[in-house]
Amino acid sequence: MLRCSIVIPALNEAAGIGQTLRNLAQIQPPPFDIVIVDGGSTDGTQEAIAQWIPHSPVPVTVIEQLPGRAVQMNAGAAAACGDVFCFLHADTWVPADVVG
Numbered sequence: 397m398l399r400c401s402i403v404i405p406a407l408n409e410a411a412g413i414g415q416t417l418r419n420l421a422q423i424q425p426p427p428f429d430i431v432i433v434d435g436g437s438t439d440g441t442q443e444a445i446a447q448w449i450p451h452s453p454v455p456v457t458v459i460e461q462l463p464g465r466a467v468q469m470n471a472g473a474a475a476a477c478g479d480v481f482c483f484l485h486a487d488t489w490v491p492a493d494v495v496g
Contacts, residue, residue, distance in 0.1 A: 399428035400495045401478030405468030406432055409486035410440035417448040419489045427495050428478040429455045433471050435463030441486075 402420060406413060413432075420430060430452065432445055442458070449456050461471040473481055482494065 398480050399478040401476035401481050402427045402430045403469060403472035403476055403481050403483050404430070404432045404486050405435065405465050405472065405483075406437060406441055406445075406486040407435040407463050407468075408437045408439040408441060410437070410444045412487040413441060414444045414448060416484070416486055416488060417445070417452070421451065421453055422492050423490070423495050424492055425496055426454050427482070429457065429476060431457045431459070431472040431476045433459050433461050433468040433475075435461055435468050 404413075404416070420427070434441060434445075445458055449458075457475055459471060459475055461468050469483055472483075484490065
């Protein structure tokens with residue numbers, strides 16, 4: 397079975413990223429890992445992510461990168477450990493079987 401990494405570029409997503417991450421925790425089978433690439437948020441995005449990490453069912457990597465979706469997605473792909481990648485906007489909810 398292929399291992400799926402979820403890659404999320406983020407910039408000032410404090411209002412919604414917590415719910416997105418809670419949604420990802422419901423995925424069955426779970427993704428192999430989650431990589432969040434913050435582009436320099438100033439609104440509490442990092443804090444919202446940090447509150448969720450202890451509850452994550454899978455490894456979570458948070459990296460900082462210059463802002464810009466393509467730059468952030470490339471950095472996330474480089475840091476991800478899976479065989480395939482699912483790139484999500486920080487405010488996207490996915491069905492529970494997105495990985496399966």
